[in-house]
């Protein structure tokens with residue numbers, strides 16, 4: 001492909017972290033070795049969810065040379081196909097009025113049920129998060145990514161951690177990389193916050209995250225209560241059976257790209273969460289979801305949140321609700337930021353299809369039970385590859 005893309009400038013100095021030790025195959029990752037010295041788990045400490053190889057900052061690659069698209073970012077044709085035709089582009093994911101849901105309006109609850117069955121994705125309006133909270137959150141995330149690389153590297157992921165600045169799901173040196181940088185932080189329960197990865201010297205960052213995290217958790221809990229009712233339990237049923245929702249926030253930065261047709265902002269995947277609430281850029285469309293085999297763009301509705309069913313809810317609902325594959329694409333004109341809040345069960349919680357969702361003649365059990373931490377470690381031990389990471393919990397009937 002002469003002339004289209006150049007090899008990047010030397011990137012060793014841009015690696016987001018360097019304290020990598022040990023191998024990266026999935027069995028090793030699952031065993032979570034305790035050998036890692038720098039930033040790793042110490043004896044007796046809670047073990048992590050996984051690890052990921054160090055990668056360069058894409059934002060820095062673009063800062064150095066806008067034209068550069070290194071080979072490692074050029075995805076196979078089949079993975080980046082843009083079969084998002086006019087028809088797909090005209091489709092819209094359902095929109096739910098959250099205030100009606102919170103009032104218990106039957107019609108809106110039915111809409112939620114259908115949205116989770118047919119789409120696995122919907123947007124919510126009137127969610128109660130003040131515009132000011134959303135703006136502060138977006139501004140603080142933008143300010144973080146604008147910091148010099150040297151500063152951001154202070155919050156870099158450790159080798160066997162998934163929290164911090166860098167990238168996750170990179171498990172081999174050969175694997176194609178995505179055109180994005182991210183910082184991931186566990187936010188709920190507060191005692192699981194690891195401030196080592198929080199840019200506390202950035203004015204306003206901690207306040208903005210804490211305020212947003214608390215507000216978005218309220219929305220998540222109301223949705224959880226609704227899911228509970230839809231799955232045949234009372235409003236607190238899921239919480240009683242599966243415990244309180246934990247929370248992590250993944251902030252994604254997608255730099256502009258001179259060849260958006262060659263790269264992916266984030267590879268097709270489904271989320272390992274119970275569900276995810278995404279705050280996306282109001283102006284730049286990037287998220288696409290796989291709906292009936294075509295990629296449908298999720299056009300931003302200003303100040304709304306995009307919600308999707310995660311793998312844990314798909315499993316609990318015995319496949320009734322779908323954790324849909326999605327991806328993000330990039331563009332030449334504008335960088336894009338998205339903020340994904342994942343809510344999920346406790347590590348020690350066993351997840352599996354609820355009794356109320358199993359019906360031997362019509363909907364036999366589709367997934368086996370599994371401890372959540374074992375599920376999520378399997379996800380983090382692999383590259384993002386659609387729904388391949390969910391196969392190991394599927395039963396024959398699935």
Ligand SMILES: O=C(O)CCC(=O)C(=O)O
Pocket residue numbers: 250252266271278280286287288326327328337338340
């Ligand atoms: O940026 C987006 O729209 C999608 C982000 C996403 O899917 C994720 O962080 O899991």
Ligand SMILES: [Fe+2]
Pocket residue numbers: 269270271326340
């Ligand atoms: Fe996602």
